[in-house]
Amino acid sequence: MAATTFEMDGSVMEGGGQILRLSAALSCVHGSPIKINKIRAGRSTPGLRPQHLSGLELVRDMTDGNLEGAVVGSTEITLTPGKIKGGSHVADTQTAGSVALLLQVSLPCALFAGGPSELCLKGGTNAEMAPQIDYTVKVFKPIVEKFGVYFDCDVKMRGYYPKGGGEVVVKVNPVKELSPVNMTERGNITKIYGRAFVAGVLPFKLAKDMSTAAVRTIRKEIKDLYINIQALQEKDKACGNGNGIIIIAESSTGCIFAGSSLGKKGVYADKVGVEAAEMLLRNIRHTGCVDEFLQDQLIIYMALAKGTSRIRTGPVTLHTQTAIHVAEQLTTAKFSVTKAEDESSSSETYIIECHGMGASNPSL
Numbered sequence: 001m002a003a004t005t006f007e008m009d010g011s012v013m014e015g016g017g018q019i020l021r022l023s024a025a026l027s028c029v030h031g032s033p034i035k036i037n038k039i040r041a042g043r044s045t046p047g048l049r050p051q052h053l054s055g056l057e058l059v060r061d062m063t064d065g066n067l068e069g070a071v072v073g074s075t076e077i078t079l080t081p082g083k084i085k086g087g088s089h090v091a092d093t094q095t096a097g098s099v100a101l102l103l104q105v106s107l108p109c110a111l112f113a114g115g116p117s118e119l120c121l122k123g124g125t126n127a128e129m130a131p132q133i134d135y136t137v138k139v140f141k142p143i144v145e146k147f148g149v150y151f152d153c154d155v156k157m158r159g160y161y162p163k164g165g166g167e168v169v170v171k172v173n174p175v176k177e178l179s180p181v182n183m184t185e186r187g188n189i190t191k192i193y194g195r196a197f198v199a200g201v202l203p204f205k206l207a208k209d210m211s212t213a214a215v216r217t218i219r220k221e222i223k224d225l226y227i228n229i230q231a232l233q234e235k236d237k238a239c240g241n242g243n244g245i246i247i248i249a250e251s252s253t254g255c256i257f258a259g260s261s262l263g264k265k266g267v268y269a270d271k272v273g274v275e276a277a278e279m280l281l282r283n284i285r286h287t288g289c290v291d292e293f294l295q296d297q298l299i300i301y302m303a304l305a306k307g308t309s310r311i312r313t314g315p316v317t318l319h320t321q322t323a324i325h326v327a328e329q330l331t332t333a334k335f336s337v338t339k340a341e342d343e344s345s346s347s348e349t350y351i352i353e354c355h356g357m358g359a360s361n362p363s364l
């Protein structure tokens with residue numbers, strides 16, 4: 001008997017690509033068809049961009065499924081997933097579309113596959129409005145391991161806007177089910193480090209300027225920690241020109257936060273460094289356990305886990321609220337967001353609690 005197709009409104013709340021990725025991933029994990037309409041209606045160029053299209057094609061291939069209406073610019077698609085199989089799959093945005101966002105849609109599927117997966121993801125490794133691949137590896141990966149999600153990510157080639165040309169190979173082992181997490185103790189910041197890079201024809205001085213400006217900015221607030229932001233010239237493993245920075249902070253309780261930024265034409269390198277530093281400071285001033293980006297990226301794992309997860313956060317972003325909305329529509333998970341009332345919450349912090357649906361891998 002054909003399963004009924006769920007309809008998801010892609011224009012609700014944040015109205016961006018995240019709704020599409022979450023809906024597609026959950027549809028694959030459930031094995032039930034989904035129709036997503038008004039895709040990215042909240043954006044100036046609505047409809048699918050190459051990154052969204054490649055991500056959908058990837059999960060279609062991973063599930064031997066069927067995808068209708070999916071071309072660049074479409075505002076309505078229907079995905080009918082089959083059984084998630086393991087094996088090797090390639091997704092190529094053919095642009096600087098983010099490989100980290102290709103992983104965002106495909107990782108939940110790979111976890112509930114019948115065997116190990118190897119995903120070759122091509123596009124931008126350090127792209128705007130997306131996690132830099134360094135964020136995925138250094139921030140997202142160690143935290144998502146707390147749910148029992150393990151993957152290896154090999155950065156073969158870095159790629160930047162506008163050329164793309166980056167490539168990462170991600171290996172994922174399937175799981176039976178995911179464990180809930182409890183991240184409610186922030187502890188003290190014990191380590192701050194990062195990387196400031198240039199690639200292609202751009203002068204190494206830009207990397208040093210980003211690093212110096214970032215350290216200077218952080219020093220104004222944090223005086224007692226050694227801050228090591230390495231300036232790097234990307235050589236053989238980089239396609240095209242680019243520059244950027246990511247700064248990571250770790251706490252005594254294992255929380256990890258980041259601030260990052262990418263160079264743009266006409267923007268001074270030290271401004272790029274200051275922007276990343278200010279982003280990091282904003283995310284460690286509160287006593288939450290995740291930064292403003294990890295918040296929304298963890299929602300799907302909270303929803304899929306078996307049991308109750310609790311995460312202390314700073315101000316809850318619209319991306320996070322949207323992810324919760326989608327997860328509640330498409331799973332039996334129940335979320336609550338409450339203002340933290342205890343003594344350590346002099347800043348605005350919240351507890352996101354989720355009673356997960358306890359998704360179980362039918363193949364294991």
Ligand SMILES: Nc1ncnc2c1ncn2[C@@H]1O[C@H](COP(=O)(O)OP(=O)(O)OP(=O)(O)O)[C@@H](O)[C@H]1O
Nearest residue numbers: 016017018040043129130131132135260293296297
């Ligand atoms: N600087 C950053 N560091 C880490 N993650 C980031 C950063 N900027 C954005 N992200 C993450 O990237 C994702 C962006 O989702 P979003 O829906 O906005 O993007 P999109 O697919 O490019 O679509 P759209 O173009 O519609 O915005 C979110 O999960 C967000 O947390």
